[in-house]
Amino acid sequence: QQQVKQSPQSLIVQKGGISIINCAYENTAFDYFPWYQQFPGKGPALLIAIRPDVSEKKEGRFTISFNKSAKQFSLHIMDSQPGDSATYFCAATTTPILSGNTPLVFGKGTRLSVIA
Amino acid sequence: EPEVTQTPSHQVTQMGQEVILRCVPISNHLYFYWYRQILGQKVEFLVSFYNNEISEKSEIFDDQFSVERPDGSNFTLKIRSTKLEDSAMYFCASSRSGAYSNQPQHFGDGTRLSIL
Numbered sequence: 001q002q003q004v005k006q007s008p009q010s011l012i013v014q015k016g017g018i019s020i021i022n023c024a025y026e027n028t029a030f031d032y033f034p035w036y037q038q039f040p041g042k043g044p045a046l047l048i049a050i051r052p053d054v055s056e057k058k059e060g061r062f063t064i065s066f067n068k069s070a071k072q073f074s075l076h077i078m079d080s081q082p083g084d085s086a087t088y089f090c091a092a093t094t095t096p097i098l099s100g101n102t103p104l105v106f107g108k109g110t111r112l113s114v115i116a
Numbered sequence: 117e118p119e120v121t122q123t124p125s126h127q128v129t130q131m132g133q134e135v136i137l138r139c140v141p142i143s144n145h146l147y148f149y150w151y152r153q154i155l156g157q158k159v160e161f162l163v164s165f166y167n168n169e170i171s172e173k174s175e176i177f178d179d180q181f182s183v184e185r186p187d188g189s190n191f192t193l194k195i196r197s198t199k200l201e202d203s204a205m206y207f208c209a210s211s212r213s214g215a216y217s218n219q220p221q222h223f224g225d226g227t228r229l230s231i232l
Binding site (some may be wrong): 032034036041042043044045046049089093095096101102103104105106107108109 | 120147149151157158159160161164166171172174207209211218219220221222223224225226
């Protein structure tokens with residue numbers, strides 16, 4: 001129940017196309033869903049995050065769509081560029097009750113390659 | 117922009133030896149974490165640390181692991197008697213304190229631990 005399932009494992013997209021990565025979760029206590037971007041040799045870097053009170057969040061070319069009833073969320077990268085080629089991880093966690101920190105549960109990652 | 121720094125970038129150790137991985141979190145952050153990523157697999161939570169004690173730990177974080185904040189800036193992960201299956205990339209992360217909210221976790225670039 002703690003798992004976050006991510007697909008596809010790898011994705012090849014033409015430059016200018018839309019990249020779509022999907023994630024699903026089981027634990028209904030999860031209420032914070034960040035996406036991380038990881039370049040080779042680097043640590044994961046927070047890209048964008050969403051809470052279940054909204055169905056969509058957009059930041060530049062990156063959009064998260066969230067379907068609470070289906071317990072699914074997805075990352076859309078519009079106008080994909082070669083510089084977007086990286087591994088993308090979805091994650092989920094709960095909001096701390098008081099101040100605090102809650103561990104991130106990561107998906108297995110999607111290796112995106114954007115080709116010219 | 118402040119960042120989490122980890123040393124060394126690569127550590128090679130004989131099985132059964134002790135190893136210490138070091139991290140310098142972002143200076144005004146109060147919560148610290150260790151995650152690991154076995155090659156080709158997802159990022160997994162090991163432990164979180166706040167106010168000089170462990171906040172939460174996963175089932176991976178058994179008695180061979182320990183964490184410490186030996187001074188005001190460093191945060192360390194010690195593996196007492198390394199095993200072949202400890203070979204992985206270890207990421208340190210830190211975040212601010214936020215009541216009833218999730219503060220972004222900022223990751224370092226990792227230490228690649230190779231056990232021979």
